[in-house]
Amino acid sequence: MRIQFLGTAAAEGIPALWCECPVCAKAMRDGGRELRRRCSYRIDMDTLVDFGPDAFWQATEFKIDLTKIKRIVFTHPHEDHLNVTDLYWRHTPWFSQVSHPLRIFGSRSIFRRIISCAAADGAAIGFDELQIEKNILEDAKKVVDEDLEILPLRADHAPGREAQILVLRRNGRSILLANDTGFLPEESWTALHGVKLDAAVIESTCGLRYADCSRGHMGANCSVAFRDELLKLGCIRKETPVFVNHFSHNGGANHQDLVEWFAPHGIGVAWDGMVLEV
Numbered sequence: 001m002r003i004q005f006l007g008t009a010a011a012e013g014i015p016a017l018w019c020e021c022p023v024c025a026k027a028m029r030d031g032g033r034e035l036r037r038r039c040s041y042r043i044d045m046d047t048l049v050d051f052g053p054d055a056f057w058q059a060t061e062f063k064i065d066l067t068k069i070k071r072i073v074f075t076h077p078h079e080d081h082l083n084v085t086d087l088y089w090r091h092t093p094w095f096s097q098v099s100h101p102l103r104i105f106g107s108r109s110i111f112r113r114i115i116s117c118a119a120a121d122g123a124a125i126g127f128d129e130l131q132i133e134k135n136i137l138e139d140a141k142k143v144v145d146e147d148l149e150i151l152p153l154r155a156d157h158a159p160g161r162e163a164q165i166l167v168l169r170r171n172g173r174s175i176l177l178a179n180d181t182g183f184l185p186e187e188s189w190t191a192l193h194g195v196k197l198d199a200a201v202i203e204s205t206c207g208l209r210y211a212d213c214s215r216g217h218m219g220a221n222c223s224v225a226f227r228d229e230l231l232k233l234g235c236i237r238k239e240t241p242v243f244v245n246h247f248s249h250n251g252g253a254n255h256q257d258l259v260e261w262f263a264p265h266g267i268g269v270a271w272d273g274m275v276l277e278v
């Protein structure tokens with residue numbers, strides 16, 4: 001399985017559009033890995049995880065042929081992960097020529113948001129007009145779509161909005177994508193018993209400034225504790241690749257600061273465009 005990080009920032013992006021903080025100033029000055037768009041991933045050539053406000057830029061920068069994308073798996077309905085407007089452009093024949101359905105996987109909150117945003121914008125469009133096929137993800141219930149297995153688990157994030165982390169499995173290889181979560185609720189740790197991972201991506205939104213943050217999002221110390229819990233459960237081994245992701249400028253750390261902090265823990269720091277083969 002090939003995982004490409006299309007964006008590695010939390011909601012505001014880095015540099016955040018209106019921000020005067022030193023992290024954002026340095027990102028603007030230095031560019032490169034300091035620039036972070038809103039978090040999403042491409043899995044092989046046919047699947048996206050999340051589809052946020054930077055999708056247009058990501059599609060052109062990383063040459064993503066959206067006509068070949070069969071499915072989008074959503075983690076949760078926050079705007080930095082679900083940009084409904086860019087789904088409207090599937091409406092045929094008004095905006096695009098689209099001949100095959102897009103399979104969307106997500107909690108009920110995802111589909112509620114798509115429909116309610118359409119209504120708020122005065123667009124009486126439904127899933128049929130957008131050629132979107134609805135597939136509801138329930139916590140801890142595995143779904144199989146062709147050769148891709150999706151195991152959604154309840155995240156500690158956005159109460160009432162059914163946020164989930166994901167275990168994706170294809171061709172005998174598995175990866176955990178755990179962004180937008182605090183330290184997991186007990187039921188999700190229990191569901192991870194017996195799950196063997198070939199790589200893990202763990203969020204570290206709160207970075208070094210709020211290193212002990214453990215609810216809703218995580219800081220650096222909690223990200224390490226999360227990795228240690230995966231080790232304790234036997235989901236990963238010491239040599240399994242682990243990367244942190246989904247950074248906020250409010251975490252007070254630039255890319256190089258994060259690389260230096262996480263290196264002694266054996267954890268890598270993701271950047272926009274990075275490819276992970278598992």
Ligand SMILES: [Zn+2]
Nearest residue numbers: 010011080180
């Ligand atoms: Zn987010």
Ligand SMILES: [Zn+2]
Nearest residue numbers: 019021024249
């Ligand atoms: Zn800032």
Ligand SMILES: [Zn+2]
Nearest residue numbers: 076078158180
């Ligand atoms: Zn979120």
